[in-house]
Amino acid sequence: MPLSNIEIVHQDAALLVINKPTLLLSVPGRAEDNRDCLVTRLQDNGYPEARIVHRLDWETSGLIVLARDADSHRELSRQFHDRETEKAYTALCWGQPTTDSGRIELPLRYDPPNKPRHIVDHELGKHALTFWRVVERCGDWCRVELTPITGRSHQLRVHMLAIGHPLLGDRLYAHEQALAAHERLCLHASLLCLTHPQSGERMRFESPAPF
Known part of the structure; x- marks a missing residue:
């Protein structure tokens, strides 16, 4: 599936910040016909290294971050686990x-x-x-x-x-x-703050709700 309705809010060597549309899974479902999701669309369209860090429900839209390498994935996952992110x-x-x-x-x-x-x-x-x-x-x-x-x-x-x-x-x-x-x-996930896994810079992203 194309990336036609998926907005890339930010990208660099370590991470992607996406504005996920509604009615799209974050990761594949268990059934074969539920393979279509945000991470597979990204992997199939120029970002084969994209790794999910956290999830939004199928019907929930808004900001979600994905890592682009193992070290960034580990650090971003730790930030979510230790509640160092803001949402x-x-x-x-x-x-x-x-x-x-x-x-x-x-x-x-x-x-x-x-x-x-x-x-x-x-x-x-x-x-x-x-x-x-x-x-x-x-x-x-x-x-x-x-x-x-x-x-x-x-x-x-x-x-x-x-x-x-x-x-x-x-x-x-x-x-x-x-x-x-x-x-x-x-x-709608309208605010996401995190620390860049490589530079240590505090980053803030906002997305107005579509309703």
Whole structure:
């Protein structure tokens, strides 16, 4: 598949920063017909050395970094593991929170009977922490900035659902009204800060949400 709708935000000898479109996997799925994904498109179109460092969900768009050599991959992976990177997401959520900001600290786990959904589980779940801030209020929905401190699967989607504000267009977690409110999942990785694995320079990338 071509790179036609994949924006390369930054590239150098060590890394690539990509603005991933919605409805594209970050890495290949298990089934053979799910091979099409961001990393294979890059590898097939001039970047055979591209290595995934972190992931965005299939429906989530926005900023993602890939390494171009083993040493850079190791260092970038360490930064994500040690929470030395900064990430923020823009989302549209259903309803109007009673305050303008807050934190959600609820443990999460995979829910096999309802795969690929995740759920809050205070006994078996893994620690998860999200900060949120209202950016704009508009009728039945609001625009929020979400900052995940941990990186659990579906963390932002499940956390916002848990406080009564599911994301618009979320086919896994939204109720009927929130699902019908937008044609896509309204979740976009809009900010990514990291330290360059070779130069040590602190780098900041921003991408406005397409919704």
